[in-house]
Amino acid sequence: MGGLGLRRQRRGAQLPLLLLLVAAAAVSTAATGKGNKGAHARAAGGATRLRFRQESGTFKVVQVADMHYADGRTTDCEDVLPSQVPGCSDLNTTAFLYRVFRAEDPDLVIFTAKSMDAAIAPAIEMGLPWAAVIGNHDQEGTLSREGVMRHLVGMKNSISGLNPEGVEIDGYGNYNLEVSGVEGTSLGEKSVLNLYFLDSGDYSTVPSIPGDLLFISLRFAVYNNLNRSKKYMNENPKQKEPAPGLVFFHIPLPEFSSFTAANFTGVKQEGISSASINSGFFASMVEAGDVRAAFIGHDHINDFCGKLSGIQLCYAGGFGYHAYGKAGWSRRARVVSVQLEKTDNGGWQGVKSIKTWKRLDDPHLSTIDSEVLWNRGSNGKKETMGAFDE
Numbered sequence: 001m002g003g004l005g006l007r008r009q010r011r012g013a014q015l016p017l018l019l020l021l022v023a024a025a026a027v028s029t030a031a032t033g034k035g036n037k038g039a040h041a042r043a044a045g046g047a048t049r050l051r052f053r054q055e056s057g058t059f060k061v062v063q064v065a066d067m068h069y070a071d072g073r074t075t076d077c078e079d080v081l082p083s084q085v086p087g088c089s090d091l092n093t094t095a096f097l098y099r100v101f102r103a104e105d106p107d108l109v110i111f112t113a114k115s116m117d118a119a120i121a122p123a124i125e126m127g128l129p130w131a132a133v134i135g136n137h138d139q140e141g142t143l144s145r146e147g148v149m150r151h152l153v154g155m156k157n158s159i160s161g162l163n164p165e166g167v168e169i170d171g172y173g174n175y176n177l178e179v180s181g182v183e184g185t186s187l188g189e190k191s192v193l194n195l196y197f198l199d200s201g202d203y204s205t206v207p208s209i210p211g212d213l214l215f216i217s218l219r220f221a222v223y224n225n226l227n228r229s230k231k232y233m234n235e236n237p238k239q240k241e242p243a244p245g246l247v248f249f250h251i252p253l254p255e256f257s258s259f260t261a262a263n264f265t266g267v268k269q270e271g272i273s274s275a276s277i278n279s280g281f282f283a284s285m286v287e288a289g290d291v292r293a294a295f296i297g298h299d300h301i302n303d304f305c306g307k308l309s310g311i312q313l314c315y316a317g318g319f320g321y322h323a324y325g326k327a328g329w330s331r332r333a334r335v336v337s338v339q340l341e342k343t344d345n346g347g348w349q350g351v352k353s354i355k356t357w358k359r360l361d362d363p364h365l366s367t368i369d370s371e372v373l374w375n376r377g378s379n380g381k382k383e384t385m386g387a388f389d390e
């Protein structure tokens with residue numbers, strides 16, 4: 001773990017701006033009194049508490065990767081068909097955000113160091129809570145990586161975090177968000193789903209691995225997973241298993257290379273830009289036991305999910321028009337929908353299944369590659385509703 005304390009420094013600004021934007025959306029109707037909009041409830045003290053919806057028992061996340069938002073109307077689109085070049089700009093990226101938010105009714109986030117406020121404006125305007133992790137180029141504007149993260153944390157509707165207090169962790173913006181069960185149920189004040197956000201770092205400054213991408217800090221994974229996932233297992237009602245965890249970061253792990261078209265859903269149209277050195281982060285996720293899926297960006301024209309050692313590894317696919325892409329291949333967003341288990345008397349228990357699909361920015365806002373990422377019954381755990389003891 002000798003490399004974990006290395007400082008990440010900025011590299012040349014010649015690389016395209018990049019950013020992983022993660023939208024975590026959640027909802028509680030009663031809190032706002034306007035249906036499912038503005039979904040998150042305000043807990044005492046002003047902190048946002050994410051929760052599952054009462055009527056449907058669902059919690060939905062929209063992941064927006066690689067916006068590369070620049071200057072708006074004056075910024076041209078990259079890699080679109082010749083016929084699409086005229087009239088195409090960052091505003092198309094903005095329009096896509098509105099379309100996908102309206103269609104999915106979740107929440108979102110984004111940022112680029114250069115125009116991060118403009119990029120995330122649609123989420124703020126729609127009143128959606130949002131969270132962000134930073135990508136490898138996000139310090140290339142006027143702010144440092146830490147400065148970028150602090151800025152994101154302070155923005156409206158942001159539920160992004162910095163690092164846990166009092167713990168030495170590499171990077172900025174390694175945090176955890178808990179999603180509570182349905183309000184008024186026995187799991188209403190407990191976490192039934194954990195979202196982990198990690199800063200996967202920037203390019204290496206280690207001479208022996210020149211130009212390579214740095215690895216994710218193991219320290220955070222160990223700290224956070226072991227603490228968080230087991231936190232509620234000793235409190236009544238006792239949860240028999242740690243709540244399922246979903247992890248969001250920017251840069252692929254070497255394990256993303258484990259798949260072929262025979263065992264993934266989606267496409268692989270470019271190489272996997274992971275570090276050449278394996279940090280052991282994947283193994284630590286497996287060991288933690290609660291992680292069901294990891295969601296990343298970075299390679300814009302890969303958009304697959306594949307399962308390795310019980311963990312789904314998923315790309316989102318590129319979202320932004322100013323980012324590189326592939327002409328004729330629609331920009332896209334990944335949606336993750338988590339469903340609670342219903343009790344015999346109509347109440348809600350812990351998580352039953354985790355599904356995903358992608359939305360394309362085509363005329364029909366097409367939904368593709370819908371699949372179940374995890375199912376309580378199929379993973380060798382209890383088939384029934386025994387999510388917790390009485």
Ligand SMILES: *[C@@H]1O[C@H](CO)[C@@H](O)[C@H](O)[C@H]1NC(C)=O
Pocket residue numbers: 080084087088089091092
């Ligand atoms: C960009 O937006 C303009 C204006 O709405 C639209 O006419 C054009 O088709 C969009 N381009 C792409 C590539 O979606």
Ligand SMILES: *[C@@H]1O[C@H](CO)[C@@H](O)[C@H](O)[C@H]1NC(C)=O
Pocket residue numbers: 258259260262263307308
């Ligand atoms: C995917 O399939 C290929 C063969 O097509 C195999 O070599 C590889 O081990 C498989 N990967 C996983 C994670 O099952």
Ligand SMILES: CC(=O)N[C@H]1CO[C@H](CO)[C@@H](O)[C@@H]1O
Pocket residue numbers: 223227
């Ligand atoms: C927030 C929290 O629970 N922190 C704990 C994480 O685990 C370490 C080691 O067991 C404790 O020292 C922390 O207090």
